[in-house]
Amino acid sequence: MGPVDPLALTVAVEAGAVTEAVHEHCKPYGLTWPVDFASKGSSTVGGNIATNAGGVRVIRYGLTRNWVLGLTVVLMDGTILRMNGSLEKNNTGIDLRQVFIGSEGILGVITETVLKLTTLPRDREVFLFGLSDLGSVFELFEAARKSGMVVNAFECFSQDCLEQVLALRNLSAPFASPCAQYVLLEVERAEGSTVQERLEHWLTGLMESGLVKDAVLAQSEKEAANLWAMREGISESLAHLGLLHKHDISLPIHRLKEFIEVWTRDIDLNYPGLKPYIFGHIGDGNLHVNLMKPESMSVPEFKALCKKADEGMFAWIRKFEGSVSAEHGIGMLKRHLLAYSRSEDEIRLMRQMKQVFDPKGLLNPGKVLPE
Ligand SMILES: Cc1cc2nc3c(=O)[nH]c(=O)nc-3n(C[C@H](O)[C@H](O)[C@H](O)COP(=O)(O)OP(=O)(O)OC[C@H]3O[C@@H](n4cnc5c(N)ncnc54)[C@H](O)[C@@H]3O)c2cc1C
Incomplete structure (x- = not known):
């Protein structure tokens, strides 16, 4: 270096x-x-x-x-x-x-x-909020953005996701009673007592308005790390639970709520054996959507059902002008999905660029571009 x-x-x-x-x-x-x-x-x-x-x-x-x-x-x-x-x-x-x-x-x-x-960012303040429904998550996001605080992260996960992390890592539940949704909010620590008072005032206002059911503000770096562990442990704990079918998608932020509602309704109605788990970087419009295989279902049957469920999900993503891959890329496995997020013209131009830079197709063959 x-x-x-x-x-x-x-x-x-x-x-x-x-x-x-x-x-x-x-x-x-x-x-x-x-x-x-x-x-x-x-x-x-x-x-x-x-x-x-x-x-x-x-x-x-x-x-x-x-x-x-x-x-x-x-x-x-x-x-x-x-x-x-x-x-x-x-x-x-x-x-x-x-x-x-x-x-x-x-x-x-x-x-x-x-x-x-x-x-380097200044020290952080980490909050965990418990909310009674999805709508409140987005209201809280708006409130956080309007608060004047520097938001480092705004992450959301459901009670189902939290339960798995608590079980795997042997952690205690953050609040006395469970909530439908949780938000982890990290902001940069502001300097000066007036600013600190404003932060506490903001938190009290949220509680009094009924927007949040419960909340905790980490009092030390150790507590902040413990709150983050609840979010960061989700992927590992779900993988531990069983066979998972997962996607990393993105949507315009104003369509996230509607997408989550239509997708979970579709799964509940048409694929009742499959359990959905959703969490993600709400602040970036990025969701990790997962389906868990029931113990009694064979792997081929599970894969066939997920394939069918995916078709419905990707149609919604296209309709809402979202993306089939928010951050993990296309690689080899998602090439067939590229057309859900990119137009024919874009894909044609990508092919032409590949031809210009690598006419013999030697670099990462089979990646990104559909066959
Ligand atoms: C636990 C975990 C958490 C992650 N969290 C996130 C996350 O929050 N957000 C996110 O976006 N990603 C995440 N990722 C994926 C992350 O993007 C990649 O791990 C990382 O950016 C890729 O770097 P790498 O060196 O591992 O690349 P590799 O995995 O080795 O390569 C990735 C691709 O880049 C190509 N490539 C690598 N080096 C070069 C080069 N020098 N020139 C040209 N092409 C090259 C490779 O051919 C390959 O196609 C996570 C991955 C893991 C394992």
Whole structure:
């Protein structure tokens, strides 16, 4: 890794640098590269850029794309493209750098990059709210956005999801009585007692208005980590429970509630054996939707039912102008779904670009583009 530039807020690194190592490298300067998720200890900057990775604080910082200034890419004919250096502004025609970010390695091999940095976030305040229905989740989201606080994360999960985490990790329930929905809200800690008072006033107002059934504000970093564990443990606890059919989708935020309602109604009515679990980054319009195999059902029967249920779900996603993959990409498994989110014209142009950069189709064959 190159030296951190504390004036320009940049660092040049090779594509193989591990994400967490970049964080550690920048920390002594009070800076960070704000691409952050559970696999940061093993993922590489090149992989993050190739997948335009998201993470838990997209609502605050946006996607990886926002944090890449320069990119060096080697093409299949040996051409080395050095794009944009460390320029923040460069309005000189088509920004080729953006074509490679998120292209899942099908156009060229990223070898080096200049990353844009930001100051390390201040300490955090972490709330957990219990709510009686889905509508309240979205009202709370609006209230959080209007509150003037800097929102780092707004995550939502159902009682069904929470129950699995509590059981697997042997944790106590956060509130005396269960709630239909939970929201984990992380905001940046504001300085000064007046601001702190405003935060407490905001919380009291929410409780008094009846919008939230119950709430807790972490009083220490340990408590904050414990609240986060309830959200971060969901994937692992569901995987532990049985065979899961899962998707990582996104929708315009104003369609999320309607989507969740129509999808769960469809599953309840037409696939009564399958249990839906929904959680996700509500603040980014990103849902993790899951169906669990009942113990008594055979794997082939489960897969056939999920395939059928997916057709209905993807039709809704297309209708609501959502995406079949919010952050995990298309890879090989979702190629057949691309047309639900991208038009024929877009797919045709993607094919033409592949032809320009990799005419022999040698880079990541079989990925992204439908057969
Ligand atoms: C526990 C866990 C949590 C995760 N959480 C999130 C999350 O919250 N948000 C999110 O967006 N993602 C998440 N991911 C997925 C995440 O995007 C990837 O793990 C990471 O960004 C990919 O980096 P990698 O180095 O592991 O790449 P790999 O998995 O090795 O590669 C990913 C793709 O990029 C290509 N690629 C890799 N390096 C290059 C390169 N130098 N040049 C060109 N192409 C390249 C590969 O060919 C492949 O197609 C998570 C993954 C795990 C395992």
